[in-house]
Amino acid sequence: MIDGTINGTNPAMLLLCLAFLVPLAVTVAGNIRPRAVPSVAIAFTAIAFLTVLWTYTQPDVVFDREWAPTFGYRFTIALDGLAREYALLATGIGLAVVIYASVYIPLHLHHGHRSDAELTRFFGFLLLFMAAMVGLVMAQDMILIFIFWDITAIASFYLIGYDRDEPESRNSAMMALLVTGVTAIFVLIGILILRREIGTFSLPEIVAQPGTSDVMGVGIALICLGALAKSAQVPFHFWLPKAMAAPTPVSAYLHSAAMVAAGVFLIGRFGPLVDRYGWITDALLVIGVASMVIGGILALTRDVFKQVLAYSTISQYGYIVAMYGLGGHYGVAGVSLYVLAHALAKSALFLTAGSVTESTGAKNLSEVGGLFRSQPVLAIASAASAAGMIGLPATLGFFKDELFFAAGSARGTQYAVLTVAGAALTFTYISRFWIAIFLGKPKGDAKPLPMRLLWPIGVLGAITVIGGIWTVPFTEIAQQAASVIANRTEAVHVAYHLDTRAENIMALATWAIGIVLLLTRRFWWEPASAVARLGERVGPERICRSILLGISQLSDALHRFEVRDLRSRVATILLPAGVLVGLAVIVTPNSDAFEVGSIGRGDIPLITIIVATALSGIAVTIPRDHLRLAITLSCVGFSLCVIYAFMGAPDVALVAVLVETFFSLIFLGMLLLMPRRILRYESRPRAKGRHTRRDIILASIAGAMAFVVAWGTLSRTSQNTQMIDAHAALTPLAHGKAVVTVVLADFRGFDTMGEITVIAITLLGILSLIRSGRMR
């Protein structure tokens, strides 16, 4: 790697800046002219895509700057093979999706009678997602990785919930955010564990550090857990089918090439570390196979297009995770090629589903059929992608399956059987998807489609086919990425071989099983549906829902208690405060803290006034009507002022008297503004009930804790007088005589500055609340 710049520009930084320029440009364009948003989005995404292509002509570079040295964060991004591959996917598929969406989303808004102004929101968040993805794949500092990771989660929330008028859309957005957001915390914890163990946030440094430890293993497992949730692997898979409530281009982008890919990317980024722990790779293998099988079986039984594709994504990413688990040369190489081939094919299939719905209005497989005759272009374009998906020869997909089979058979026979089973499931559900749409008897009529809803699919299909014939560019991309994942140079070679090697036989077996499955639908339909129903009844979605419901009910109960009346509200502050303070007192080692000092004759006036203050404090609890209450309260304040004066703090006493006077006045003024009805209601005599007892207990706890803290603090005064002495010594230098004033205006002038800013802001708040707000 080369550190520094080439011709004055660092390609990595240039790419990041360009990527983040895209959403910015879209937002600016949206504020000037909403209708121009799609064109601006296409233009800027194309620039970002071309930049990524250009980076392939550049050597690997690092951009490294100090960021927050106190905490050890560095702003480090690097352009390496892995970053290039995923950036290429993010921008390339992004470009296809943006072109498609430039027609689809205006139509979508038109169907929903919504204004063009909402275009900005769609393209803004889609491209913010793209930019965050580009940042994520280049980040080398783990904190930076986490930040970009979270930006993708936030952007995906807004994208999935784009149709915000529909409750289903909002719920699925919330579900996706919860699953990916909560698990992002695991990633953060994992990162912090690694930092604790190795002492740096820099990923290359951590990878360079050899050796393993149990704690580090836990950290890496936590990171993998977050990654698996993002990639919608069992048992976190349920958010993905829900997220299909999003407009189709969102699904085509997030759920084929970007969001779910971010998960497996993260595993790849930590790949050299993951590889050191056998138990993690074994767990990955189990989770991957489970996702592959469960996703596959569920995909078989779905009727809604996008649901079939969503479960298929779960299953396909199950392959990838399983390949990480299988490891070895083929596993690492397979992952890199697989992501590429899958993203190309799956996004095209999602776009196909969107086009079919746009053309016929149907959303279910059972509602369509025979579209081949009316939409031949769409049929052929998506046939290429479907072929790529199921791994037919002469497509890029063939090689992804070849490497998958190779990885499986390299590990052992039972793994070979599993890989064939998974691939056969893929064969079946993708074929079923395509056949149900395009073959058979035509149902209903199909509208012709705008060109831009067709040719992005065609281009993606064509790339899949080209990849099957001219493999060099794709293997080159995969090879570079694989070398980063494995942390050594990995060669990826693929070619057609006309012999009886294991991979070829496994491919033939896959197709044979797939065709048999397609023909024997009657026999497996019932059991497969039963699995789906079982999953709905006891699956993780159910568990997640009940947890959410429980939390929500708890929160509601607390809220209801809190807002019931003023006393409850005060209680909800006082009780936790008292308990927490009490815990702090118990935990802190302060054996010498509580002292009872001696009382001399000179203290009698002070004690008198302290007793007076205490008495007025007790007196506050007696009056019921507000006027008397306010005046008693100010009595307490004035007694405190006298205490300050006795303690020899004339400045504090002066300010306290003035502020007390002022606030008594304001208090009375506010009472005048209160509706008299409420005042009468609040001051009516009350029956003594359990509320009174509760209030007394709560007040006693809070008061006792305040007492303990005050006692502890006062027992340890006059330990640090150095500061005071220094200030007093410096006062003449500041041309002053009164230490307090000089401290306020000069030594700690900046604090005063902050305080008067607060005063000004408070005034603004009061003015806007009373003059133009609710009390108008």
Place this chain on the structure above:
Amino acid sequence: MTAPMSSSSATGPRTTVVMRSAVRILLIPTFLIAIATMLKGYADTGDGFSAGVIAALGIAIQGVAFGPDEFERLPLVRFAPAGTFVGLLIALSLAFFPVFWGYPVMTQFPLAGKHVIHFGTLELITAVLFDVSVFLVVFGFGVGVVSTIARAQRRLERTREREERARLAARAKRRARGR
């Protein structure tokens, strides 16, 4: 209108002439004390903050004695809230302008050991100007809050009056119909 010596204003408070005269006369001394507290702050107890509260109290007591209507007519009441932001601006400039000449934020001039011009206890140093800005902020805050409450109260009383009149009118109408 129940107290014998009440104010002539319809919404005015029920205060006596003695109180109103005393409050009016006290206005100037209050301000003098406030300014003194602020300016001698560098030599003795007191600073811009206390001075601001004293001055604000002097104004607030006018409101208590004369009622919201009369209160609003005082020019100081109208302009004081703006003083908050003028004061904040002065303070911000004092804090950040030294940066342009390479000094740390919030450097007070003249620097330590340099000559200071005196007028009695008053010293011509930027720290005093900073204190003046604190005074402006606090004074503006106090007057702003009091005048806001006064205004809200006036509005409230007008609403009550209107409701009362409407109720009386409705009652009269009912009675007329009954007859």
